[in-house]
Amino acid sequence: MKWIPEMAQIKRNGxxxxxxxxxxxRKLLRLILRxxxxxxxxxxxxxxxxxxxVTALFTPFLAPGDPYKQDIAKRLLPPSWMEKGDSRHxxxxxxxGRDLLTRIMYGxxxxxxxxxxxxxxxxxxxxxxxxxxxxxxxxxDSVISFIVNVKMAFPFILLAMSLVAVLGPxxxxxxxxxxxxGWPVFARVTRIETxxxxxxxxxxxxxxxxxxxxxxxxRHILPNLIPSILVLATVEVAxxxxxxxxxxFLGLGIQPPTxxxxxxxxxxxxxxLLQWWLATFPGMAIFLAALGINLWGDALxxxxxxxxxxx
Amino acid sequence: xxxxIIKRLIEAVGVCLVISMxxxxxxxxxxxxALLLLPPEAEVSDIALFKxxxxxxxxxxxxxxxxxGKAVLKGDFGDSFVAKVPAMRLIxxxxxxxxxxxxxxxxxxxxxxxxxGIIAAIRRYSLMDNLSTFSALVGQAMPLxxxxxxxxxxxxxxxxxxxxxxxxxxxxxxxxxxxxGSWIIPVNMRLVRSGMLDVLTQDYIRxxxxxxxxxxxxxxxxxxxxxxxxLVTVMGMQFGLLLGGAVVTETVFAWPGLGRLAVESIRMxxxxxxxxxxxxxxxxxxxxxxxxxxLAALIDPRIRLD
Amino acid sequence: xxxxPSPYDPSPSASDLLRVQDLKKHFPIRKGLxxxxxxxxxxxxxxxxxxxxxxxxxxxxxxxxxxxTIGRCLLRLYEPTAGKILFCGTDIGQLQKRDLIxxxxxxxxxxxxxxxxxxxxxxxxxxxxxxxxxxGLAKEGQWQERVQELLSEVGLQPDHMARYPHExxxxxxxxxxxARALAMNPELIVADEPVSALDVSIQAQVINLLDSLKExxxxxxxxxxxxxxxVEHISDRIAVMYLGKLVEMARDRDIYLHPKHPYTEALLAAxxxxxxxxxxxxxxxxxxxGDVPSPINPPSGxxxxxxxxxxxxxxxxIEPPLVMVGPGHFVACLLYGGGGSCPNV
Numbered sequence: 001m002k003w004i005p006e007m008a009q010i011k012r013n014g015x016x017x018x019x020x021x022x023x024x025x026r027k028l029l030r031l032i033l034r035x036x037x038x039x040x041x042x043x044x045x046x047x048x049x050x051x052x053x054v055t056a057l058f059t060p061f062l063a064p065g066d067p068y069k070q071d072i073a074k075r076l077l078p079p080s081w082m083e084k085g086d087s088r089h090x091x092x093x094x095x096x097g098r099d100l101l102t103r104i105m106y107g108x109x110x111x112x113x114x115x116x117x118x119x120x121x122x123x124x125x126x127x128x129x130x131x132x133x134x135x136x137x138x139x140x141d142s143v144i145s146f147i148v149n150v151k152m153a154f155p156f157i158l159l160a161m162s163l164v165a166v167l168g169p170x171x172x173x174x175x176x177x178x179x180x181x182g183w184p185v186f187a188r189v190t191r192i193e194t195x196x197x198x199x200x201x202x203x204x205x206x207x208x209x210x211x212x213x214x215x216x217x218x219r220h221i222l223p224n225l226i227p228s229i230l231v232l233a234t235v236e237v238a239x240x241x242x243x244x245x246x247x248x249f250l251g252l253g254i255q256p257p258t259x260x261x262x263x264x265x266x267x268x269x270x271x272x273l274l275q276w277w278l279a280t281f282p283g284m285a286i287f288l289a290a291l292g293i294n295l296w297g298d299a300l301x302x303x304x305x306x307x308x309x310x311x
Numbered sequence: 312x313x314x315x316i317i318k319r320l321i322e323a324v325g326v327c328l329v330i331s332m333x334x335x336x337x338x339x340x341x342x343x344x345a346l347l348l349l350p351p352e353a354e355v356s357d358i359a360l361f362k363x364x365x366x367x368x369x370x371x372x373x374x375x376x377x378x379x380g381k382a383v384l385k386g387d388f389g390d391s392f393v394a395k396v397p398a399m400r401l402i403x404x405x406x407x408x409x410x411x412x413x414x415x416x417x418x419x420x421x422x423x424x425x426x427x428g429i430i431a432a433i434r435r436y437s438l439m440d441n442l443s444t445f446s447a448l449v450g451q452a453m454p455l456x457x458x459x460x461x462x463x464x465x466x467x468x469x470x471x472x473x474x475x476x477x478x479x480x481x482x483x484x485x486x487x488x489x490x491x492g493s494w495i496i497p498v499n500m501r502l503v504r505s506g507m508l509d510v511l512t513q514d515y516i517r518x519x520x521x522x523x524x525x526x527x528x529x530x531x532x533x534x535x536x537x538x539x540x541x542l543v544t545v546m547g548m549q550f551g552l553l554l555g556g557a558v559v560t561e562t563v564f565a566w567p568g569l570g571r572l573a574v575e576s577i578r579m580x581x582x583x584x585x586x587x588x589x590x591x592x593x594x595x596x597x598x599x600x601x602x603x604x605x606l607a608a609l610i611d612p613r614i615r616l617d
Numbered sequence: 618x619x620x621x622p623s624p625y626d627p628s629p630s631a632s633d634l635l636r637v638q639d640l641k642k643h644f645p646i647r648k649g650l651x652x653x654x655x656x657x658x659x660x661x662x663x664x665x666x667x668x669x670x671x672x673x674x675x676x677x678x679x680x681x682x683x684x685x686t687i688g689r690c691l692l693r694l695y696e697p698t699a700g701k702i703l704f705c706g707t708d709i710g711q712l713q714k715r716d717l718i719x720x721x722x723x724x725x726x727x728x729x730x731x732x733x734x735x736x737x738x739x740x741x742x743x744x745x746x747x748x749x750x751x752x753g754l755a756k757e758g759q760w761q762e763r764v765q766e767l768l769s770e771v772g773l774q775p776d777h778m779a780r781y782p783h784e785x786x787x788x789x790x791x792x793x794x795x796a797r798a799l800a801m802n803p804e805l806i807v808a809d810e811p812v813s814a815l816d817v818s819i820q821a822q823v824i825n826l827l828d829s830l831k832e833x834x835x836x837x838x839x840x841x842x843x844x845x846x847x848v849e850h851i852s853d854r855i856a857v858m859y860l861g862k863l864v865e866m867a868r869d870r871d872i873y874l875h876p877k878h879p880y881t882e883a884l885l886a887a888x889x890x891x892x893x894x895x896x897x898x899x900x901x902x903x904x905x906x907g908d909v910p911s912p913i914n915p916p917s918g919x920x921x922x923x924x925x926x927x928x929x930x931x932x933x934x935i936e937p938p939l940v941m942v943g944p945g946h947f948v949a950c951l952l953y954g955g956g957g958s959c960p961n962v
Contacts, residue, residue: 149322150329153596155555158589161577162337201734202744205794208692209748209801210721219747223738242454249456250562250574269460269563276464283457290452298448 042299048292056112059105064090067106067259071097076275092277094267100277103259104285110260111289114175115241119233121179122240123186127229130190131217135198141191148184156181156243164252174253178240189232190225197221227304234297238290245286261286319604323597330593331382334586335375382590398583401572402591409568412560413553415488416495420549424496425542428503432511443500450497455556459490459563487564491556495549502541510537540607547603551596633703634805634837635668635691635724640700642686646913658912660686662861663700665939668805673831673838675848675869677884678858679909684841685729687858688807691839692726693717704805722752725798729810731790735782741768742778745797754800767796770833771826788819795826799834807839812847824851845884849873854945857881860920861912863939867946877948879927919951927952 036043055062075097080087091100133144151159163177197203198221206216247253248262256263261282268279431440466486558570565571569588576584641664643657661683668674676684689695691702693709702709709720728734735744746764749755755763765775771792782790791811798806808827812820828851830836842848848855849869856866857880865878876882907924910916916923922932932951939947940954 146322146325150326150333153326153551153593153600154330154589155551155558155592155596157555157558158334158573158592161574162334162585162589165577166337201728201730202736204689204694205726205728205734205797206736207694208721208726209751209797210718211747211751215751219739220736224736238452242452245454246456246559250559251578265457265460272460272464273468276468279457279460280464283454283460286454286457287452290454291449294448294452 039299039302041295042302045292045295045297045299048288049296052108052112052289052292055105056108059109063102063105064088065099065102067098067103068257069098073097076271076278078275079277091281092275094264094278095271095275100264100281103264104261104282107259107261107264107282107285108289110171110254110258111241111244111286114171114178114244115237117175118178118182118240118244119236121175122182122236123229123233125179126183126186126188127190127222127225129183130187131194131221133187134191134194135213135217135221137195144187144191148187151181151184154181157246160243160247161250161252164247169247169252169255171254174244174247177247178243182236182240182243185236186229186232189228193225193228194221197224231297231301231304234300235294238293238297241293242286242290315608316605319601323601326597327590327593331379331586331590332375334589335378378586382587398587401584402569402587405567405569405572408566409557409561409570411484412487412491412557412566412568415484416491416553416556417549419488419492420495420499423492424499425503428500429507431500431504432507435508440504443504447497447501450493453493455490455494455559456563458493459486459560462486462490463563487560487566490563491553491560494556495552499542499545499549502545506537506539506541544603544607547599547601547606550599554592554595633667634670634672634705635839636701636703637667637687637691638665638701638703640664640687640690640702641698642683642690642695643698656913659861659915660912661690661697662915664858664861664863665700666856666863666866668837668839670804671831671835671837672854673840673852675852675855676839676841676858677843677845677848677855679843681909681912682858683861683912684843684858685809688726688809688839688841691807692721692724694726718752722801723803724805724807725801725803727791727794727798727806727808727811730814731787731794732814734794735790737782740779740781741785741793744782744793745778745800748797748800752801754802763800764796767799768793770799770830771796786819787815788823791815791823792826795823795830799830802834803836805837805839807841809841810843811840813843820847827851845872845887857884860910860915862920863947863949864921865946865948865950866939867943871943871946875943875946877942877946877953878921878950879925879952880921883926919949 071093074086074089074093075095077089077093078085079092080090085092089099089101091104093099094103129144129147133141160177160181163180164173167173167176203216203220206220211219244253245260245262245265248260249266251266254260254263256267264282265279265286268275268277268282272279427439427443431437431443434440463486554570557568558573560566561568561570562574569591572584573588573592576582576588640661641659642661643659646656646658664683664687666674676687678684686695690697693712697710700710704720704724707720709717712720735741739747742761742764745767746760749760749763754760761778764778768775768778773789773792773796777785782793785793794811806827811827812823815823824847827838827840831838831851838851840848840852845855852869854866854868855872857864857872857878859880865872865876865881867875867877872881873885876885910920910923916933918934918936919925919932920936922928925932929951935951937949937951937953939949942948942953
């Protein structure tokens with residue numbers, strides 16, 4: 001609410017009636033709606049995100065079937081609107097007769113879980129290192145920056161694949177692998193922001209008030225970093241989802257029969273000549289999820305920092 | 312200027328070294344070459360003897376230094392466990408294919424991104440501009456492999472315009488190149504656009520126009536050269552993206568390049584090959600960054616004051 | 618003139634709250650492969666002064682002359698390159714950890730920019746109250762009352778403590794800064810350009826606030842400013858700085874009525890508000906030309922010689938020391954001796 005400057009004013013005026021009988025509350029509503037229109041893409045993205053989250057949370061209640069139930073008699077059925085389609089399998093079935101729609105819905109759980117957890121790891125690691133590098137500067141900075149450079153020279157794929165190959169492809173290990181590969185971007189941003197902040201006078205004031213470095217970092221610098229990190233984290237979730245599906249697609253991620261969108265894509269690839277739907281819909285799910293999150297993240301960034309140029 | 316280059320070179324070497332170390336240890340932890348190379352009936356004593364012969368029972372650090380020496384001096388990364396030939400030979404065989412793909416993708420990217428970016432900047436808010444912003448958004452969210460598969464389905468299966476696998480002719484190159492490029496085009500396009508926008512609003516452009524220069528000359532001589540700087544920097548960094556994307560693209564299109572080799576080798580635990588690929592990839596990325604940085608410093612003297 | 622003016626050599630007295638001896642702060646400029654220093658910014662280059670208990674010293678000078686740096690060195694936000702800082706007789710340059718914390722409670726700072734000196738994410742009550750809670754300066758659970766107390770002392774409404782800094786005006790934010798400094802019950806407050814960022818009408822209010830607090834809490838001040846008019850009202854003594862060195866130091870009235878150093882005269886001539894003897898002074902205005910030289914490469918001899926309207930031959934060679942020219946009045950200028958040769962006035 002702080003983000004819309006007019007809000008503070010309106011909150012204070014409360015329920016005073018203006019001329020023409022329009023209350024402050026009505027004005028507030030108009031303001032919100034206007035803002036939402038300006039950011040309509042973001043609202044759309046948010047809506048998609050909302051669907052994603054709801055689907056992931058309530059899958060057992062929403063999904064039409066069982067993601068693991070095989071029915072060889074009904075294998076490779078096309079989507080229900082095509083001929084030979086079955087109305088009970090809206091998007092068709094895969095090579096083992098499992099309902100595609102159900103599997104896609106269950107896949108959302110995996111994607112969301114992995115995405116959020118991986119970003120959590122990335123943020124924890126990246127922000128910590130960035131804070132230390134930015135605040136202390138000097139040698140600490142050189143060392144950490146060097147590590148960041150090394151990490152960024154590694155193409156993600158190779159590193160992640162190697163990690164998973166070493167650790168074994170389980171859900172936790174994938175999260176770890178993704179987390180360990182994605183943190184540099186947070187470290188970089190945190191470092192720069194911290195370096196800018198540590199020269200601000202309120203940090204100097206905190207130092208002169210004899211607060212410990214930890215306290216300064218946590219109570220003074222970190223809260224001012226949160227807007228940028230939050231926006232970055234949102235976009236990173238989308239990237240993590242794509243990366244997880246990439247690993248699964250290459251066979252180094254979630255193993256079948258667990259329904260990860262990436263695994264489904266890999267399975268579908270074998271049948272793409274004739275049964276195109278097996279590869280199309282899971283991929284579309286990934287795409288839409290990532291797109292929605294990105295749109296919402298962009299809108300979030302516009303909200304919290306209207307000074308950022310739209311590029 | 313010289314100082315700058317030297318500093319960056321040392322850093323580059325350091326980075327490559329650390330990467331080789333990390334990948335060595337990672338793979339060392341993971342795979343046991345003795346088990347891979349010997350038949351499954353081998354006795355424990357046989358395994359121990361084999362290890363001793365191959366020098367696999369020495370401490371890790373010693374093995375690493377040995378490896379480093381052989382790799383740097385002779386280019387010998389050991390023999391592939393799977394193919395039983397020197398790892399470098401496999402890489403050399405597959406390298407041209409990846410190179411072809413990367414170059415094609417690179418051309419494609421810049422052929423599209425630069426003109427569109429420029430037009431988007433010149434005619435702000437026009438259809439072109441909105442299209443480019445839109446495609447940038449889409450491109451960011453699009454999974455590369457899905458895009459490739461979609462292209463295959465649409466152009467290869469339904470429309471039957473282009474071949475879908477194998478690498479014989481130029482026609483085979485089109486779809487993979489487009490797929491690989493599509494990942495990077497949005498970023499480049501936005502960069503060109505914002506770079507041009509930045510420059511176009513500067514006063515010295517207005518001065519050039521006021522002097523009566525032809526619009527085209529204005530654009531090219533003054534504007535584009537300055538806008539090129541961020542683009543050049545990013546081009547170097549694209550190496551990493553291209554290489555990474557190549558891994559995926561080659562898998563999707565069954566393209567016989569390094570990327571596919573990498574995936575297969577990792578899956579089968581063929582660690583000399585993996586090691587070699589990782590180091591080479593890293594070197595390419597680092598060199599690419601270095602070249603871009605140096606180029607940028609050459610163009611823009613301000614950067615040299617690092 | 619007698620045998621020679623006596624140099625500035627203040628003997629330590631018991632009522633010294635703060636004693637600065639030959640303070641130097643050089644910032645290295647790093648370049649090259651290994652980050653070698655290729656030069657220094659001589660921000661503060663040998664400054665000495667004292668402040669007695671209950672006294673207010675005003676430190677004035679142009680931007681970049683090093684005065685803010687001195688303030689920060691005093692609080693040990695920068696580490697001095699050389700020299701001693703004695704607070705109540707203790708050398709604070711050497712303090713570590715717990716002693717440093719204890720000393721920090723005695724000396725506080727008010728910062729220049731009201732818009733960046735308060736953490737925008739904390740409410741005012743936390744900004745002021747944090748130090749109270751961390752250092753246990755109030756009884757358990759009573760810190761909020763203490764915050765309200767402080768707020769009313771600086772002239773703000775106590776129930777505004779739940780607000781955020783951006784809801785206040787510039788002048789009010791400076792008051793919050795004052796309250797934050799007061800929370801530690803300091804003995805000395807360094808005010809680093811406390812009103813430079815405020816409108817003129819507000820400036821007077823804040824200065825008056827500082828003045829009234831001085832009496833009430835027995836505070837001593839070091840007020841740093843670039844405008845003589847600002848410090849006039851509140852200072853007991855004034856020190857004038859130029860390019861890292863003190864050029865004149867005297868009691869408040871003496872600076873205004875009998876300025877000795879050419880630089881001080883020029884600063885006074887720039888004061889827009891009429892002070893005592895103003896019209897006479899303006900007639901004799903001697904303008905200085907040129908820009909301030911860079912502190913990386915200060916001029917030889919007397920640093921002011923490149924712009925001084927009264928420059929002499931020797932000024933380029935000899936760096937004049939601070940000498941006494943009257944009771945409590947010190948000047949560093951060859952016009953008043955210290956150069957080894959007779960001044961020709």
